[in-house]
Amino acid sequence: MTTLKDVAKKAGLSITQTSRALNDHSDVSAATRERVKEIALTLQYRPNLSARKLVSGRSGLVGLVVPRTKDLASDGLFIEVVSGLSTEFSLRDMQFVLHVTQPEEPIIPVYKRLVGNGAIDGFVLIDPREDDRRAAFLSKAKVPFVVHGRIGPNPKHAYFDIDNEKIFRGITRHLSALGHRRIVLLNGIEDRTYAEARSCGYRHALVDSRIDPSEAIIRSGAMTESFGLISTVDLFSGPEPRPTAIICGSVRIAKGVYQALNALGLSIPRDVSVFAHDDHIAQIQTEAFYPALSVTDAPMRDSWKPLAACLEGAISGAPLSELQVVGPYRTILRQSTAAPCQ
Amino acid sequence: MTTLKDVAKKAGLSITQTSRALNDHSDVSAATRERVKEIALTLQYRPNLSARKLVSGRSGLVGLVVPRTKDLASDGLFIEVVSGLSTEFSLRDMQFVLHVTQPEEPIIPVYKRLVGNGAIDGFVLIDPREDDRRAAFLSKAKVPFVVHGRIGPNPKHAYFDIDNEKIFRGITRHLSALGHRRIVLLNGIEDRTYAEARSCGYRHALVDSRIDPSEAIIRSGAMTESFGLISTVDLFSGPEPRPTAIICGSVRIAKGVYQALNALGLSIPRDVSVFAHDDHIAQIQTEAFYPALSVTDAPMRDSWKPLAACLEGAISGAPLSELQVVGPYRTILRQSTAAPCQ
DNA sequence: AGACGCCCCCGAAACGTTTCGGTTTTGTTA
DNA sequence: TAACAAAACCGAAACGTTTCGGGGGCGTCT
Structure with a gap:
């Protein structure tokens, strides 16, 4: 050597x-x-990285800690995150350390251990909660980290995020402008920050469109087809007036919605309009929907580069203003949205 | 600190x-x-790991390099490997560095780079080929590594493996003992070492049972349902005498075989016996097959602990004899195998 | 009593890099 | 040509750990 x-x-x-x-x-x-x-x-x-680290205090190692759950395997998210980040960091000559915790293992001690011996320069936090203990711990320990998403209304941490509030406000406005009044939001899991932002945008749009916020219809659940299917069946089988538009947090949910509407004999978009947000995680072509699905389009795979850049910045002490990035999105109108029937 | x-x-x-x-x-x-x-x-x-590494020459880092391919996401193998190894290494206070290469990126330079600065103590090699360039490179560079599987007939490297040769010899013998003569092997991808070992065991059993080796029927393909389905349809639609037993490299293949046989109106096990090897990768309950599937059972999730142990041993210079481990398996006979009809 | 061995301990060197402070060389200016 | 500044360079210390070689103190055997 x-x-x-x-x-x-x-x-x-x-x-x-x-x-x-x-x-x-x-x-x-x-x-x-x-x-x-x-x-x-x-x-x-x-x-020699160890020698350099010894004197500089940096190891060139960044970490991701992922809790091991059943649905890790099923959704493509894990693969996307891991392979995306791994690639980006190696491009920056940083080593990507992955830690998958045991199913019931508390997560903070894991960070504590990883941080303890100074082996890891910084962390990527995915799937943030409204009240995120990992972020709290890392802030207190003064360990750099970057969040995929935002925690709280005025975050002091580095992040890359899309403007979920704006995106869902836009979708809702579009539908209400078409004349829809009973608009459903099939949102993500409740305490996730992105879901909160989305429901916020949705509510704001209702207010903007002079729809009484009490008419908001929100269901929360995992981003699965069955959530979309079950919610839809439920919404259309009750005694209440039927919705005329459904906003889906993901394409996979939309898939379930399509199945349900089809089974219920309802036509898209004549009876119901469907709109979804597409992060390209599900390996489902939105053009392959019939009728083709209207979406807001923001591939999650575009997150890893800015995330890696932000973490690198955070580690080398760049000012916070450079470390808070909001990504772009496109709105693609196809055939699944139209004015309500009567 | x-x-x-x-x-x-x-x-x-x-x-x-x-x-x-x-x-x-x-x-x-x-x-x-x-x-x-x-x-x-x-x-x-x-x-401080860096200081320790500097003097000891060890970093406590082990690496896994995975090529990024389309089917990474689809099969559960990647998740299983990554989360299993990550867990095992963290139990041993070693950091697990994951590197996912770009789709077309040549893999040896990646190892070269990772090895170059002495940052990584050793590697886990999965999915070995008959003529594996990664192993050749690492051997030459004198970097410790452990293989999930075996390369060549008399390997000089650390490995954990199951006895594929013996397992498939056993399956084949069992079927021939029942009276089957036309036995199909739906094997894995051709140049993988495990597939080679399996076809070897299969052929040996044919010879043992005085079945002419020219009667061997082997198909190679990915471990997917469609491979099982298509192969079966093909085998039963040709002019040649029909097989009476099918050995499947995986439960997922067996699933496709069941579908095909069902569609062809053939009954299991009256018309055709089906036997599979179950590594528990597919999230499919073998009991849920109808009729219940006979299998050899060797959960791949039991591989990670011995693999991690072997790599740790290899890094600390343990003798090769302690670093070559062959795991156990069970044979579970259920309702999918019987003597051939006439 | 001297020799020997054992237990417990320590100073100093080493690993490979970065960086502080100082020194030599070169070039410019009056 | 003397004075001085800038450019180019270097020695030594530092990072935190392991380990080599050594050395007291004490008991035991001859």
């Missing part, structure tokens, strides 16, 4: 200057810098 | 003795050892 000393010897320089040359310091001539880099390359020099 | 120095000061000992006490060295009195450990505990001392 070639070390800095070897490179220095070959270059006829001191270890100091060699180090400075490789790290682009100011007080080394351009010629020397080039020459040293050349030599380092031919010698296949790779700085 | 409390260091060894802090502990030493509080114990009134030298740093040397403190280190030795904590690491259970011989020449430190039992009383001192206890006292030091006590102090380390109250001070929440965690050894």
Whole structure:
């Protein structure tokens, strides 16, 4: 294993200057810098991370902790997250440490252990809750982290998020502008921040459209087809006036909704309009829906690059303003939305 | 962050003795050892991994490199591997570094980079090929690794494996003992070592049972339902004499076989016997098959603990004999196998 | 009493890197 | 040409741990 000393010897320089040359310091001539880099390359020099860490306090390691649950396997989310982040961090020469906890293992001690020996520079937090204990712990321990999503109304942490509030406000407005009054929101799991933001946007839009907020119809559940199917059957079989539009938190939910409406003999969009948000997690082509599904489109796979960038920034102490990023989205109107019938 | 120095000061000992006490060295009195450990505990001392690595040459990091392919998401294998290994290594106080490569990225340079800076102590290799370039590279670079499976007839590397040869020889023998002569093997992907071992066991059993090896019927393909379905339809629609028994490389294949036989109006086990190997990867209950499926049972989830143990052994230089482990399996006869009809 | 062995302990070096502070070399200006 | 600044360089210390070689103190055997 070639070390800095070897490179220095070959270059006829001191270890100091060699180090400075490789790290682009100011007080080394351009010629020397080039020459040293050349030599380092031919010698296949790779700085020893442990040594560097020892003096710099950085390890180049970032971590993701994921609780092991049954549905880990079923949804494609885990794969998407893990492979996306792994790829992005390796592009940045950082090592991606994954930790899957035991099913019932409390999660804070895991972070405590990982943080304790100073092995990990920072964390990515996915699936944040309204009252997130991981974030609280890491803030207190002054360990850098970046959140996929936002925690609280005015977060002090690094994050990458999409504007869930705005997206769902937009969807709801669009539907109400078409003339819909009884609009359902099939939301995600209740205490997740994204679900809260979405229901918030939905309610705001109702108010904007002079629909009484008491007419809000929200169901919460996992992002599955069966949630969409069961909710729909339930909503259309009760005594209450039927909804004319359904907003789905995901394409997979929409799939269940389509099945239910089909089984109930209801036509899309004549009887019911359906709108969904598409994060491209489910391997389902939205064009393959019949009729084609109207969506807001924001691929989750576009999250990993900004997330990695933000975490790198957070670790190297960049100002917070650069570490809070909100991603774009597109609205794609297809055939599943129309004005209500009568 | 409390260091060894802090502990030493509080114990009134030298740093040397403190280190030795904590690491259970011989020449430190039992009383001192206890006292030091006590102090380390109250001070929440965690050894700095980078410092330790610097002197010991170990980082406590182990790696897994997985190529990103489409079917990563679909089968549950990836989740099982990653969460299993992650859990096992964290139990051993080792960090698990995951690297997912880009779809077309060549894999050897990735290992080269990971090995280069000495950041990673050893690797787990999954899904080995007959002629595995990763293993060749790591051997040459003298980097410890453990293989999930075996490469070549007389491997010099650490591994955990099940005895695929014996298992499939046993299945085949069982069927031929029942009187079957035309036995099909729906095997895995061709150049995988496990598939080779299985077809080997199958052929040997044919010879043992005095069935001409030219009567061997082997199909190779991915472990999917559609492979089972298509192969079965194909086998039973040709002009050749029909098979009376089908051996499936996985339960998922068996699922496809059941569908096909059902569609063809053939009864199990009257017309065709079906036997499968069950690694518990597919979330399919074998009891839920109708008729219940006969299997050899060897849960893949039992692999991660021995794999982690073997890699740890390989890193700390244990003799090869301790690092080559073959796991157990059970044979479970149910209702899908019987003597052939006439 | 001297020699020996054992138990417990310690100082110092080493791992490979970064960086602080200082020194030499070079170039510019009066 | 002397003075001075800037450019280029270097030695040494530091990061936190392990380990090598050594050394007192004490009991036991000859």
